Amino acid sequence: MKKLFFILLxxxxxxxxxxxxxxxxxxxxxxxPLVRQSAGSIQKNERQISASKGMLLPSVExxxxxxxxxxxxxxxQSNQRETINTQxxxxxxxxxxxxxxxxxxxxxSLSKINKETSTFRMKQAQNEVKMNVIQMFFTYxxxxxxxxVLQTQLSGIEDQxxxxxxxxxxxxxxxxxxxxxxxxxxTMQEQWVSAKNSRDLSKINLLNALAITKDTLDFTMTEENLxxxxxxxxDFIQNLLEKNPAYQSVLTQIKAQQKNVNIARSAYLPTLxxxxxxxxxxxxxxxxxxxxxxxxxxTNKNQQLGFGLNIPIFNRLQVKNNVEIAxxxxxxxxxxxxxxxxxxxxxxxxxxxxxxxxQEKYRLLExxxxxxxxxxxxxxxxxxxxxxxxxxxxxxxxxxLQANYNLIxxxxxxxxxxxxxxxFETGL
Numbered sequence: 435m436k437k438l439f440f441i442l443l444x445x446x447x448x449x450x451x452x453x454x455x456x457x458x459x460x461x462x463x464x465x466x467p468l469v470r471q472s473a474g475s476i477q478k479n480e481r482q483i484s485a486s487k488g489m490l491l492p493s494v495e496x497x498x499x500x501x502x503x504x505x506x507x508x509x510x511q512s513n514q515r516e517t518i519n520t521q522x523x524x525x526x527x528x529x530x531x532x533x534x535x536x537x538x539x540x541x542x543s544l545s546k547i548n549k550e551t552s553t554f555r556m557k558q559a560q561n562e563v564k565m566n567v568i569q570m571f572f573t574y575x576x577x578x579x580x581x582x583v584l585q586t587q588l589s590g591i592e593d594q595x596x597x598x599x600x601x602x603x604x605x606x607x608x609x610x611x612x613x614x615x616x617x618x619x620x621t622m623q624e625q626w627v628s629a630k631n632s633r634d635l636s637k638i639n640l641l642n643a644l645a646i647t648k649d650t651l652d653f654t655m656t657e658e659n660l661x662x663x664x665x666x667x668x669d670f671i672q673n674l675l676e677k678n679p680a681y682q683s684v685l686t687q688i689k690a691q692q693k694n695v696n697i698a699r700s701a702y703l704p705t706l707x708x709x710x711x712x713x714x715x716x717x718x719x720x721x722x723x724x725x726x727x728x729x730x731x732x733t734n735k736n737q738q739l740g741f742g743l744n745i746p747i748f749n750r751l752q753v754k755n756n757v758e759i760a761x762x763x764x765x766x767x768x769x770x771x772x773x774x775x776x777x778x779x780x781x782x783x784x785x786x787x788x789x790x791x792x793q794e795k796y797r798l799l800e801x802x803x804x805x806x807x808x809x810x811x812x813x814x815x816x817x818x819x820x821x822x823x824x825x826x827x828x829x830x831x832x833x834x835l836q837a838n839y840n841l842i843x844x845x846x847x848x849x850x851x852x853x854x855x856x857x858f859e860t861g862l
Contacts, residue, residue, distance in 0.1 A: 500521075523716040525715070533741075554680075561858075565854055579842045706742070712736070789852065809833075
């Protein structure tokens with residue numbers, strides 16, 4: 435009954451979904467908070483463009499004032515000052531328009547550059563997320579492979595102990611063979627526990643890289659052919675730099691700082707403003723008859739149209755200092771570009787070196803793997819024929835399993851460097 439209940443419980447539990455590296459990358463670039471945050475910055479800059487264009491439009495406002503005056507005042511009928519209580523209402527509509535201000539046009543250009551920068555930064559965030567996911571994915575795969583090797587070794591030891599004990603009973607093996615094998619069992623079990631912990635932690639790190647908080651996934655490798663890369667191209671690094679969003683982002687930042695220099699200089703230029711005002715009022719002495727509100731509004735209406743030219747002459751050296759500060763920002767942005775180029779060159783060269791080393795290591799391990807396989811086959815035959823003791827066969831068997839893991843790990847390393855390089859090659 436308990437067994438039946440357990441089977442039903444297992445069937446009711448949701449099965450873990452298995453993701454490949456491609457599925458991980460597709461999910462991360464669409465859902466990671468850093469990417470979403472960068473997408474929000476693009477929307478923000480789109481609004482800033484609209485706001486900058488809005489500065490070219492006139493501003494219009496209207497208002498109404500309702501006032502009471504008590505005490506001495508001017509009698510509107512006699513135009514004499516006397517003790518009088520009055521009620522007055524003012525109505526107005528006003529439009530102001532900056533007809534010419536170079537700063538407004540420059541701000542539109544700056545907003546467009548800022549949007550372009552935010553677009554590159556979003557792609558840069560996607561690349562950083564991708565690279566982190568790739569590294570965590572292969573760390574998990576390697577730790578899982580090592581755990582599988584240890585599990586196979588433990589299973590083999592247990593089976594070997596049972597076989598050896600039977601052979602000891604019939605006198606084909608000395609008792610010391612059993613002791614030699616059991617002496618290594620505890621060490622192997624300790625390694626297995628550490629490997630299991632390493633696998634669990636690497637999976638937590640991978641889920642964190644994907645920004646997934648629930649452990650409902652497993653991750654598997656797909657069979658991939660090892661591809662080569664033309665590192666001998668003289669323009670290899672330069673081509674990767676030019677398409678890298680981090681490099682393009684710093685270039686647009688330089689353009690933005692150069693535009694800020696022009697914006698600061700625009701304060702030297704005159705501005706032309708225009709305005710139009712329509713107004714009217716209603717007035718009456720409290721407690722006395724007065725002309726009706728509509729008639730007064732119609733009679734007292736007034737319109738005003740004007741233009742103003744503002745020419746800056748001396749502004750306490752503020753504009754000059756702002757221009758010089760903006761120029762220094764351009765210089766600092768060029769230093770930022772040098773830093774980005776240096777960091778990207780280092781990253782690309784590191785991937786190149788690790789790829790070539792991993793490729794060479796994999797080639798050598800393939801040869802060693804074949805030798806280990808042949809050695810294991812011969813040793814297995816000797817062990818079955820009683821020509822090899824159990825402990826020596828145990829060592830040969832473990833070397834064979836270790837060679838399996840080393841080959842898998844080396845192949846994963848080549849694929850990992852290839853995937854990291856793809857991130858740089860994809861670029862924009």
